[in-house]
Amino acid sequence: MSDPENEDRHPLPRLPDPTLSQLLVSGVAIAVAVILLGAVAARIAQQVQLLQWWVPLVFIGGIAVADFASGVVHWGADTWGRANLPVIGPRLLVPFRVHHLNPDDFLRRRFLDTNGDVAAVTIPALVVLMVIPLDSAWAHVVAVGGFGCCALGGMTNQIHQWAHMPSPPAVARALQKAGVVLRPSEHAGHHRGPYDTQYCITTGWCNRPLEALRFFQRLENTVSRLLGAVPRADERSLAAGAHRRPRPVAQDG
Ligand SMILES: [Zn+2]
Numbered sequence: 001m002s003d004p005e006n007e008d009r010h011p012l013p014r015l016p017d018p019t020l021s022q023l024l025v026s027g028v029a030i031a032v033a034v035i036l037l038g039a040v041a042a043r044i045a046q047q048v049q050l051l052q053w054w055v056p057l058v059f060i061g062g063i064a065v066a067d068f069a070s071g072v073v074h075w076g077a078d079t080w081g082r083a084n085l086p087v088i089g090p091r092l093l094v095p096f097r098v099h100h101l102n103p104d105d106f107l108r109r110r111f112l113d114t115n116g117d118v119a120a121v122t123i124p125a126l127v128v129l130m131v132i133p134l135d136s137a138w139a140h141v142v143a144v145g146g147f148g149c150c151a152l153g154g155m156t157n158q159i160h161q162w163a164h165m166p167s168p169p170a171v172a173r174a175l176q177k178a179g180v181v182l183r184p185s186e187h188a189g190h191h192r193g194p195y196d197t198q199y200c201i202t203t204g205w206c207n208r209p210l211e212a213l214r215f216f217q218r219l220e221n222t223v224s225r226l227l228g229a230v231p232r233a234d235e236r237s238l239a240a241g242a243h244r245r246p247r248p249v250a251q252d253g
């Protein structure tokens with residue numbers, strides 16, 4: 001249960017509100033990413049024969065790659081990141097730390113603030129998909145898979161936010177129910193702490209197979225053995241004086 005006395009002594013961490021220039025950059029990044037996505041889709045429609053058996057499989061495979069990538073980035077940030085690293089510390093790692101300690105703070109973030117950074121990451125990949133010559137079967141596979149990866153991968157933060165909303169928009173709820181995007185119940189396991197499982201936050205498809213393989217635990221052990229690094233050291237030091245809010249994510253429904 002919530003402990004107001006403890007919250008007074010150790011207020012829950014919150015991300016600072018974005019500045020106007022940050023919102024502007026986010027808006028431009030989202031607009032460019034959406035235009036490029038549309039252009040890549042038009043290019044594929046013109047140059048790839050879409051009525052082939054492999055097209056839906058590769059498209060779905062591209063989405064699975066985006067989910068896997070979301071897990072790897074999230075695992076890297078949670079396990080080895082330090083909030084005081086230059087540039088990526090404040091932009092990437094602090095939001096992850098704050099999110100564990102105060103998941104509800106994510107719900108305050110508006111559309112531009114939520115989606116700008118991930119949209120910016122997809123832009124170089126979409127530019128590549130715009131310029132590669134589509135003159136071979138392999139190039140067609142890369143284009144279709146890359147499109148699926150960028151389309152869903154670019155929505156990762158939005159999808160993650162939906163998984164935390166008590167009442168997400170109807171379309172988001174339908175996509176969650178259909179298993180197309182991350183389900184709240186799937187993500188809840190990550191928030192039970194110590195935040196070392198179920199890292200994938202785009203569709204959540206990769207979580208079960210990766211957990212069955214103990215993929216991230218093995219990777220973590222290997223990195224620890226090779227580099228002598230201590231996993232989650234930064235997280236522990238940040239959490240030491242902070243109160244953690246108990247209600248993590250919304251329920252499916
Ligand atoms: Zn979360």
Ligand SMILES: [Zn+2]
Nearest residue numbers: 074078096195
């Ligand atoms: Zn996490």
